[in-house]
Amino acid sequence: MIGDGVVGTHAARIALGLGAQVTILDISAKRLSVLEEVFGSQIQTLISNSFNIEASVRDADVVIGAILIPGAKAPELVTDEMVKQMRPGSVSLTLLLTKVALSKQLTV
16 A cells, blocks of 8 residues: 555444555655554554565556545556566556536535
8 A cells, every 4th residue: 555544544443344465655754653553463554665665566466546636646556567567467556536526526
């Protein structure tokens, strides 16, 4: 799980419920510390940097990108090269939700 906001935390909770081993990466050590208190030893947390992302993607069966930087375009943290290094059958998902997309759906 890359990103541990609302979407990332809920996705982690669901994955844990399904019996998955969950690693959460985020740039905020403070936020990761809160998640360690909530989930205890059920999760592994790592500071989000290129080394940790690459290693985690390579070893993962499922990678979920759940990153929101208000007012900014979502960064490309998982490169095509990283995806090519994933094991056969692995899946990479990016979950994006923007105010613009949400408001357009709600006003239809």
